[in-house]
Amino acid sequence: MVSVDLNCDMGESFGVYSMGNDEAILELVTSVNIACGYHAGDPSTMRKTVASALEKRVAIGAHPGLPDLAGFGRRNMSIAPDEAYEMTVYQIGALGGFVRAEGGQMHHVKPHGALYNMAAQQDKLAEAIAEAVYRVNPELVLYGLSGSKLIEAGARIGLRTASEVFADRTYCRDGSLTPRQESDALIHDPAVAAAQILQMVKSGTVISRDQVKVKLKAETICIHGDGAHALALARQIRELLQKEGVQLAVV
Secondary structure (H helix, E strand, C coil): CCEEEEEEEECCCECCECCCCHHHHHCCCCEEEEECCCCCCCHHHHHHHHHHHHHCCCEEEEECCCCCCCCCCCCCCCCCHHHHHHHHHHHHHHHHHHHHHCCCCCCEECCCHHHHHHHHHCHHHHHHHHHHHHHHCCCCEEEEECCCHHHHHHHHHCCEEEEEEECCECECCCCCECCCCCCCCECCCHHHHHHHHHHHHHHCEEECCCCCEEECCCCEEEEECCCCCHHHHHHHHHHHHHHCCCEECCC
16 A cells, blocks of 8 residues: 655744644644744744644654744755754754653654755755754654755665655756745645645656656655645645545654
8 A cells, every 4th residue: 555644834833923723734644844943933832733743643843944934934045054954953952852841752854944945955955954863863754855965865874764745836847846936836726736746646756837747756745834725735635645545654
């Protein structure tokens, strides 16, 4: 039986600002990536999200990002590999404290936003992030874009990796995600997004924005918790995959 993980970025509320529909989505996914206070999240949100994920028996991952609350971590910053290493260690440690305090165990690490995309293409940043994860805990799984430098770096250093694909994003012919500033970067129709996911999981391919068939590996599927249609998308993907005989399970 084909098996795939369904993950969601969450815990992205901050202070009085509420983001996403975390409690409802937790009923549908198998793993979550929790913001660690740099691009989103705060100590209270981190604690509550960790507790909810443990209650639902959903695997917990740290979601370290760039220090950019105003831009939600989606704006590129010029950082050195050492800085990427330090940011990653710091944020894993912050979330890890809450996970341990609530009696749980961290499962994985997945960089967020611009940091994720930069590490997908830049060897030195990818190596720095992979080293940070390995040094904190070599048992953690590193989530990264399928076919990316980050997946390669994680494998080289000895981490288990999970190749990630996206339901609500379009792809370029080189396997990268269409930049968010492009008008066709996002897929807004849950039915279209679910159909794209089914193709990626079953055939290991996706059709790029310029109609080229691109090979990829789909081990975990991302749902963006801040998306307007995140709950509907998670529900539709889960139902379609189960209907097609695909098992949903943590990597």
